Every structure is written in C-alpha cells, then in structure tokens.
Amino acid sequence: MPLQVHYQPYKLNFRFAAGTSRGILTEKTSWLIKIYDDDIPSVIGIGECGPLSGLSIDDRPDFEDMLQSICQEFNKLDLEIYSWNIPIILEQLIGSQWPSLRFGFESAMLDYLNGGKRVLFDNAFVNQQKRxxxxxxxxxxxxxxxxxxxxxxxxxxxxxxxxxxxxxxxxxxxxxxxxxxxxxxxxxxxxxxxxxxxxxxxxxxxxxxxxxxxxxxxxxxxxxxxxxxxxxxxxxxxxxxxxxxxxxxxxxxxxxxxxxxxxxxxxxxxxxxxxxxxxxxxxxxxxxxxxxxxxxxxxxxxxxxxxxxxxxxxxxxxxxxxxxxxxxxxxxxxxxxxxxxxxxxxxxxDLLQPWDFGVLNSSRISSTA
CATH class of the missing domain: 3.20.20.120 (Enolase-like C-terminal domain)
Known part of the structure; x- marks a missing residue:
C-alpha cells in the first residue's frame, strides 16, 4: 500500500492565562498528522502543525483547507520516504509559505523513517546521555x-x-x-x-x-x-x-x-x-x-x-x-x-516514561484519502 497521511485537530488548554504583549492566551489548536502504510500498521509517523496565532505567517482562516489539500495530494503520490528525498517532498508539496505545515510534515516523515517511535534524531538526548x-x-x-x-x-x-x-x-x-x-x-x-x-x-x-x-x-x-x-x-x-x-x-x-x-x-x-x-x-x-x-x-x-x-x-x-x-x-x-x-x-x-495518546481518543481524525 502507498503511504497515507491523515490529520487530527487537537485543542490544547492552558493551565493559566498566559500573558504576552500580543494578548492573553488560554488555548491553542494544533493539527497532528499521521503518516502510515496500511501494510505496516505498527509504524506511524506523527508530526504537529501548530501555527501561533498573530505571529505565524500561516495563521490564516484557510489553514485547515490547505492542510486537507496537501494531505489529499500526498495520498495520491505513492511516495516512499528516504532521508535524501524529504527536503524534495517538502519543497514540491508545501513550499515555504506554510512553515508550520512544513514543520509538521517533516517531523512526521522523520518519525516514520525511524520506525514510528517518536525518535527523529537518534542522539545522546534520547539515549539519556545528555540534558x-x-x-x-x-x-x-x-x-x-x-x-x-x-x-x-x-x-x-x-x-x-x-x-x-x-x-x-x-x-x-x-x-x-x-x-x-x-x-x-x-x-x-x-x-x-x-x-x-x-x-x-x-x-x-x-x-x-x-x-x-x-x-x-x-x-x-x-x-x-x-x-x-x-x-x-x-x-x-x-x-x-x-x-x-x-x-x-x-x-x-x-x-x-x-x-x-x-x-x-x-x-x-x-x-x-x-x-x-x-x-x-x-x-x-x-x-x-x-x-x-x-x-x-x-x-x-x-x-x-x-x-x-x-x-x-x-x-x-x-x-x-x-x-x-x-x-x-x-x-x-x-x-x-x-x-x-x-x-x-x-x-x-526519561525512557521509563511512555508516550500516552489516550488524551487524543475523543478527537476526530479527518480522513483525506
């Protein structure tokens, strides 16, 4: 099966009213994207597209429409991912004017490429040798x-x-x-x-x-x-x-x-x-x-x-x-x-602390196939 990508919006709620010179923040929405192959269901690459309100150049009303469009195009391409072609895919699929989308897709592809274990860069930090x-x-x-x-x-x-x-x-x-x-x-x-x-x-x-x-x-x-x-x-x-x-x-x-x-x-x-x-x-x-x-x-x-x-x-x-x-x-x-x-x-x-995606179960996953 070709690689597929779906996305899921997730609203993050602040523990307190966070003040900046641009206003008070109480919540923030991110879109989590999941890249997978149905033939290898245990390997899922996850990335986050989270434009920052009032600051990101892609903080736009049509953000989710663009995300859906990019996912649909990705799903048509029958892609294989390698370390050398990730920049090429990002440039041709997204370009530079949607930076948070580019960040999310790059993260998800790196995660998928490394086995879907949330390890994008296998270095001293994830091996508990560096703080x-x-x-x-x-x-x-x-x-x-x-x-x-x-x-x-x-x-x-x-x-x-x-x-x-x-x-x-x-x-x-x-x-x-x-x-x-x-x-x-x-x-x-x-x-x-x-x-x-x-x-x-x-x-x-x-x-x-x-x-x-x-x-x-x-x-x-x-x-x-x-x-x-x-x-x-x-x-x-x-x-x-x-x-x-x-x-x-x-x-x-x-x-x-x-x-x-x-x-x-x-x-x-x-x-x-x-x-x-x-x-x-x-x-x-x-x-x-x-x-x-x-x-x-x-x-x-x-x-x-x-x-x-x-x-x-x-x-x-x-x-x-x-x-x-x-x-x-x-x-x-x-x-x-x-x-x-x-x-x-x-x-x-801390390798003894596992990822727990249970908090996402109540959120919808948008099918873009």
Missing part, C-alpha cells in the same frame, strides 16, 4: 503574579530566567528585575527579557538604558520587525544585547537570511522551527549565524509534546551551551504525556 539546559519562562501578569513565578522558577533550580515584558507598567516590570538582582547576582541568575516588539522608536532607548541597570543577558525583539534601519542601530548601540526573534519570521531564502543577519548584526537570534519552516530551514539560520559569529538558541512555539519532542531532539544535535527555550511542556493541562521531563533547569528524556 538540555533551558530557561524558566515567566509570563506577563500582575506584579504579584510575575514575582510569584520568578520565585517558583528559582526554587525549581532554574539559573536562567526569561521574563515576558511590555504589557504591564514598565516601572513594575523593572521592580521585578530589581528584586531579582537584590537577591541574585548575574553570576547566580542569568536574566533574559522578551518584549515581543512592544517598544516604540520614541521610547526604546530610554527603556533599554533603564533595563541595562539590571545586568541582563539579552532582550528579544525590543521593537516590531521590519524596521531594519532602527533595528540595525539598536543592535550596534543598545546597552542590552539584542536577540532577534519575530524579525526572522517570513524569511526563507538562504541568501536573504544572510543579508538580514549581515545588515542587522544582532548578538543573538532566537529560532522557532515551527515558525521558520522546519529543521532544514532552521539549520540554515544556525549555520549562517555561526559563520557571522552570532549566538543562537532554539525555543518552542507553544507546541504540544509532539512538536516539543521533535524540536528538543533537533536541538540536541548541536553543541550549544546556552539555555534553550524548551520548557513549555508543562503549560497545558491536557498535553500528551511523554518522556520529556524537567529537573533543575534542564530538559531530559
């Missing part, structure tokens, strides 16, 4: 709620804390940073902040100068993307090192990636494979950044454990000592139980 350092993420909220999150992350053993800023009063956000610095030096606790483009051209320098008082590791995306001249100036002059995030979204051409990084010269870039079009396209960013002496780390885009597992294994392919942004598996009360575990500020893979 990945991660930052503890503090979501926007009231001063008290954010301070409580900070204290919980420190108690849980995180030595790098990332705070979402830009939604509540700036002075209150600075007060939280001041509280941390009164109790912990930069050698004890590394602080990152993420503005998600919340600052304006008129205020950005004043705010960066104020933030510099707290000895920060970096600030992600202080201004909205597509302001190249101002961003280049900030990357050169900011007293807080700049990390580009949203600035990268929507750039898929290799030459354009290099032009962007050479023009802006950031200290760091932040990579979300779901938003960048999958692993091979993310690898281009990494290789380009390394040639230009730009640091990088990888973060999730609020995927379920299916997508987070794939991204974590990909991250472990590289020798990068910086803490990564892979601590989102605990966000949802109905996430898919998996071997991914967090302990003392590190993500690790």
């Amino acid at each position: 990945i350092p991660i930052n503890g993420l503090v979501w926007m909220g009231s001063h008290e709620a954010m301070l409580q999150q900070v204290e919980e992350k420190i108690a849980d053993g995180f030595t790098t804390i990332k705070l979402k800023i830009g939604a509540i009063d700036f002075d209150e956000e600075c007060a939280i940073l001041a509280y941390i610095r009164r109790h912990f030096s930069a050698q004890e606790i590394t602080l990152r902040v993420d503005a998600n483009g919340a600052f304006t051209a008129a205020t950005v320098y004043d705010k960066l100068n104020k933030l510099a008082e707290y000895d920060l590791h970096s600030i992600e995306q202080p201004i909205q993307p597509k302001q190249r001249e101002l961003m280049a100036e900030l990357c050169e002059k900011s007293p807080v090192p700049i990390a580009l995030d949203e600035e990268l979204i929507g750039t898929f051409d290799y030459a354009e990636k290099r032009r962007l990084l050479k023009q802006l010269k950031p200290k760091y870039i932040v990579l979300k494979p779901t938003l960048l079009g999958g692993f091979e396209l993310t690898r281009e960013w990494i290789e380009t950044a390394q040639r230009l002496d730009i640091g990088w780390w990888i973060t999730s885009a609020l995927e379920s454990n299916i997508g987070l597992n794939a991204i974590s294994q990909f991250t472990a392919e590289f020798d990068n000592a910086l803490p990564q942004g892979l601590g989102t598996g605990q966000l949802y009360h109905n996430n898919i139980p998996s071997p991914l575990m967090i302990n003392q500020g590190h993500l690790h893979y």
Whole structure:
C-alpha cells in the first residue's frame, strides 16, 4: 500500500492565562498528522502543525483547507520516504509559505523513517546521555503574579530566567528585575527579557538604558520587525544585547537570511522551527549565524509534546551551551504525556516514561484519502 497521511485537530488548554504583549492566551489548536502504510500498521509517523496565532505567517482562516489539500495530494503520490528525498517532498508539496505545515510534515516523515517511535534524531538526548539546559519562562501578569513565578522558577533550580515584558507598567516590570538582582547576582541568575516588539522608536532607548541597570543577558525583539534601519542601530548601540526573534519570521531564502543577519548584526537570534519552516530551514539560520559569529538558541512555539519532542531532539544535535527555550511542556493541562521531563533547569528524556495518546481518543481524525 502507498503511504497515507491523515490529520487530527487537537485543542490544547492552558493551565493559566498566559500573558504576552500580543494578548492573553488560554488555548491553542494544533493539527497532528499521521503518516502510515496500511501494510505496516505498527509504524506511524506523527508530526504537529501548530501555527501561533498573530505571529505565524500561516495563521490564516484557510489553514485547515490547505492542510486537507496537501494531505489529499500526498495520498495520491505513492511516495516512499528516504532521508535524501524529504527536503524534495517538502519543497514540491508545501513550499515555504506554510512553515508550520512544513514543520509538521517533516517531523512526521522523520518519525516514520525511524520506525514510528517518536525518535527523529537518534542522539545522546534520547539515549539519556545528555540534558538540555533551558530557561524558566515567566509570563506577563500582575506584579504579584510575575514575582510569584520568578520565585517558583528559582526554587525549581532554574539559573536562567526569561521574563515576558511590555504589557504591564514598565516601572513594575523593572521592580521585578530589581528584586531579582537584590537577591541574585548575574553570576547566580542569568536574566533574559522578551518584549515581543512592544517598544516604540520614541521610547526604546530610554527603556533599554533603564533595563541595562539590571545586568541582563539579552532582550528579544525590543521593537516590531521590519524596521531594519532602527533595528540595525539598536543592535550596534543598545546597552542590552539584542536577540532577534519575530524579525526572522517570513524569511526563507538562504541568501536573504544572510543579508538580514549581515545588515542587522544582532548578538543573538532566537529560532522557532515551527515558525521558520522546519529543521532544514532552521539549520540554515544556525549555520549562517555561526559563520557571522552570532549566538543562537532554539525555543518552542507553544507546541504540544509532539512538536516539543521533535524540536528538543533537533536541538540536541548541536553543541550549544546556552539555555534553550524548551520548557513549555508543562503549560497545558491536557498535553500528551511523554518522556520529556524537567529537573533543575534542564530538559531530559526519561525512557521509563511512555508516550500516552489516550488524551487524543475523543478527537476526530479527518480522513483525506
């Protein structure tokens, strides 16, 4: 039998109202895709297509229609999958303008190719020989709620804390940073902040100068993307090192990636494979950044454990000592139980913890044959 693909929407429900400068998140829908051959029913490759509302370029009303169309085309092609032809299939079937679809299909094909065991990259991470350092993420909220999150992350053993800023009063956000610095030096606790483009051209320098008082590791995306001249100036002059995030979204051409990084010269870039079009396209960013002496780390885009597992294994392919942004598996009360575990500020893979797909049984599977 030829390979077939079906998809299944799954709504993830947050344990709490997660605040960002773009609004409050309480739920997120992902589409899980399953690649299989009826003649080998025990082997199923699973991937996750999870566009992030308000941020992904494929966060569109016709997203599911496009997914269904791609599945129908896939099912007609009588495909065989090899490591060398996955990029070819992705380019011809999906292209680059639907990055979360490309990420999901790439993940599912890699999983299928490796026996359908949720092992996409057979490396030291999945063999319990490597742990990945991660930052503890503090979501926007009231001063008290954010301070409580900070204290919980420190108690849980995180030595790098990332705070979402830009939604509540700036002075209150600075007060939280001041509280941390009164109790912990930069050698004890590394602080990152993420503005998600919340600052304006008129205020950005004043705010960066104020933030510099707290000895920060970096600030992600202080201004909205597509302001190249101002961003280049900030990357050169900011007293807080700049990390580009949203600035990268929507750039898929290799030459354009290099032009962007050479023009802006950031200290760091932040990579979300779901938003960048999958692993091979993310690898281009990494290789380009390394040639230009730009640091990088990888973060999730609020995927379920299916997508987070794939991204974590990909991250472990590289020798990068910086803490990564892979601590989102605990966000949802109905996430898919998996071997991914967090302990003392590190993500690790526990082979004694099985995958449990029972939570998906109540969701429909869309037939696209």
